[in-house]
Amino acid sequence: GQQVQQSPTSLVLQEGENAELQCNFSTSLNSMQWFYQRPGGSLVSVFYNPSGTKQSGRLTSTTVIKERRSSLHISSSQITDSGTYLCAMELATGGNNKLTFGQGTVLSVIP
Amino acid sequence: AQTIHQWPVAEIKAVGSPLSLGCTIKGKSSPNLYWYWQATGGTLQQLFYSITVGQVESVVQLNLSASRPKDDQFILSTEKLLLSHSGFYLCAWSHWGASYEQYFGPGTRLTVL
Numbered sequence: 001g002q003q004v005q006q007s008p009t010s011l012v013l014q015e016g017e018n019a020e021l022q023c024n025f026s027t028s029l030n031s032m033q034w035f036y037q038r039p040g041g042s043l044v045s046v047f048y049n050p051s052g053t054k055q056s057g058r059l060t061s062t063t064v065i066k067e068r069r070s071s072l073h074i075s076s077s078q079i080t081d082s083g084t085y086l087c088a089m090e091l092a093t094g095g096n097n098k099l100t101f102g103q104g105t106v107l108s109v110i111p
Numbered sequence: 112a113q114t115i116h117q118w119p120v121a122e123i124k125a126v127g128s129p130l131s132l133g134c135t136i137k138g139k140s141s142p143n144l145y146w147y148w149q150a151t152g153g154t155l156q157q158l159f160y161s162i163t164v165g166q167v168e169s170v171v172q173l174n175l176s177a178s179r180p181k182d183d184q185f186i187l188s189t190e191k192l193l194l195s196h197s198g199f200y201l202c203a204w205s206h207w208g209a210s211y212e213q214y215f216g217p218g219t220r221l222t223v224l
Contacts, residue, residue, distance in 0.1 A: 033212065041149065041199040041218050048212035086155065090213075095162045097143060097205050098170065099213055101155040 003027055004089055006102035013077045013109050021105045023087035025068040030092050032070050034061055037084040037104065046072065046085070077109045113138040117202050117216040124192050124223055132187040132219050134202030142204040144185040145213065146177055150198040161185060162207065197223045 005024045013019055023032065031050035035043040047054050047061040049070065054061045058078075063070040074081055084106050088099040114137045124130060136142055146158040148171075159177035161167045167177045174193060178186045185202055202216040 031212075035215075041201075041220065043201065043215045043218075045212070045214070088155075095143075096157075096160045096168065096170070097145075097211060097213065098157050098160070099145075099147070099155075099203075100157075103154050 002103075003100050004087060004102035006085075006087055006105050008105060009103070010106040011108070013107070015077060015079055015109055015111055017077050017109075019072075019074040019077055019081075019107060021072040021074075021085055021087075021107075023070045023072075023089075023102055025070075025089045027068075027089075027091065029065065029068065029089040030097075031065075031090045032063055033088050033090065033099065034070070034072050035086045035088065037086055039083070043086070074107075077107075079109050079111065082107055082109045113204070113214065115202060115204060115214060115216040117200075117219050119219060120217070121220040122222070124221065126194055126223055127191050130187075130189050130192050130196070130221070132200055132221075134185040134187075134216055136183045136185075136204045139183075139204065139206075141182060141207050143207055143211075144179060145203040145205075146185065146187050147201040147203060147215075148173070148198055149201070150195075153198070155201070159187070192223045194223050197221055 034046040049061045049063045060073040084104045088101045144161045149155045161179040200219045203213045205211040205213045
């Protein structure tokens with residue numbers, strides 16, 4: 001089965017609303033990262049968050065490693081927040097710090 | 112500051128033709144290097160990783176190969192492209208050792224016709 005489950009698959013918000021994106025992992029992990037994927041495919045790192053809570057502007061990430069979950073909170077959403085958000089778990093085995101990605105959440109922020 | 116470059120930006124190739132994609136990391140010595148691939152509409156998955164020059168490990172069998180000829184260079188290649196190789200290829204690096212953030216390049220879009 002899928003090791004990384006992201007929810008929701010898609011989300012439509014009105015500008016100014018808050019968004020909560022979830023990521024659940026079926027195996028143990030060392031850390032995790034959140035990315036924004038541009039329409040062309042390139043990745044923008046949003047958070048590297050092994051544990052605890054991190055905030056950057058309107059974005060907040062909370063990771064609870066023992067419970068194998070992480071969330072990304074976007075407050076006061078803006079149209080420019082629209083796009084695909086990916087979470088990825090990292091499990092370091094045999095020298096390989098492998099990232100396993102989720103399927104992504106497609107966020108649409110409308111006026 | 113470290114920078115990561117990938118080339119080419121995009122390629123359109125015929126089935127059965129050879130392929131070579133490149134990745135260079137500047138400003139970081141002895142990084143761990145990775146290749147990831149995303150089929151159109153699919154999930155990003157790791158293809159290869161390398162922890163040192165000349166040493167590359169395959170993670171997924173896709174009839175592709177990778178090499179690390181220099182400390183700062185990672186090459187992805189095949190002698191015969193398949194339609195299924197189409198997609199987006201991303202190179203990434205991290206510090207050597209356990210559990211570090213990975214930094215991604217801008218990617219290469221490959222279309223196989």
